Amino acid sequence: MSASSSGGPLAALSDDLAAAVDTVGRSVVAIHARRRIPASGVVWQPGVIVAAHHTIQRDDDITVTLHDGSTASATLAGRDPSTDLAVLRLATGAGASGPGAPAAAAAEGAPRVGQLVLALGRPGTAVTASLGIVSAVGGEWRTWQGGTIDRFIRLDLNVYDGFSGGPLVDAGGRVIGINTSGLARATALTVPAGTVARVAGQLLARGHVARGWLGIATQPVRLPAALQRSLGLEADGGLVVVNVEPDSPADRGGLLIGDILVALDGQAVRDPGDVLAALGGDRIGKAVTLKVARGGRAEQVGVTVGERPRARR
């Protein structure tokens, strides 16, 4: 019976979806770095694999199953808990040619709400797929661990065990990003390819993603109208400093517990996230000016941004 080869729009769509899985599936690997079922990863460059940080539960004794069923050992090049990404290097030679070729280039522009997408995984030897749509797209956002994700991509799609670290693929077989269940509760999110490339580059170069650090803990407070007026502030809120790490950049700069931080380099801060956003890796070693309310008066405190100590796991 060759009814399906005669085509029709449903068969054509089906063929396109299966072709997309076949094309990108060659770059999808299984990663054995935890108990129970393996997780997924994507060959990002020859010999380099991107995975979800939360699925890499050990730093040594990591093996990878490639699309042809062969197994290679891999070493952890680095991990960034803030974006839930990790990068592995395959043992010399493994996957360098043919099998596990790089995934197709990232789709340009933002995915559209309603667009058909496939999530691919390899939680074992066989590639697996699920189909859904992009349910929401937003701008840059910050994860609860302070990582910056270039674009918010939420999926209406079933993400099964072992899918984290696998790619989100459009109907043309282009990789939109890496899926993970590690950045939000009870929903699948996609880390866009642009963010993956940026983080993977830093992990390959340094083994970690460097972030700026002041060494303070803060809490939002509302400023009394009188104080707001006397200090000439536009915003009615600031951040009260509740901890200053000994010998941290803030400590050396003279910041005190009880200071109310109202601006950083002239930018008003009202949420701890505003401070995190101003402390990208590019600020390390540079001076910033903190405007604080101290004892009812405005003070300027100069601080040299340090590098955030490596994450304790």
Added chain:
Amino acid sequence: MPAADSLLRGALRAESVLGVETALGEVAERLARVTVQVRFGGRSAGAGVVWLRTGVVVTNAHVATGPGAEVVLPDGRVLSARVSARDPGRDLALLAVPAEDLEPALRSDARGLRAGELVVALGHPLGVAYATALGVVHRVPTGARGPAGWLHADIRLAPGNSGGPLADTAGRVVGINAMIVGGLGIAVPSHVVEAFVRAVADARHGGARAA
């Protein structure tokens, strides 16, 4: 006001969606002609697929638990059926229906599927007769035992889909829906069903029994 060319593109897109929907409707209709309801004492137990013109209907062993059942044909006829064979390990059972004029299902070997290919399920989920679901092949059956011996589909099924068809975009049955595991639809691959039907027929005609 959108430009004329973007309006045109919108119209073309709508047409392609219409084509997919129409084709999906045709697949559902084709499957409905070969899908039955299996009942016990007037209560729906699941679905079944007409496999042979001579009154052989395939369902799940967990649907056909007794010696007999009622089969409601797509044309509304209600016939009493005998459970002629069961394989609980494969979750398959054959129902012998007193009819010689049934339209049998078109079939295709599940081992020829590709992950990502569209599949359609028909059944009576939660008692809703002849409901259609669309999904994709999650994992192609590659082996004889364990998870690799089943056809996994990313598709929304419910109790009542059991024993019903999972088909490709041409309406050819590639599996018999059997269970839901972790949200995935798990089906008995068509080649396993073919082998089962053949083995039962051979045993009957030759008088031989598989050891």
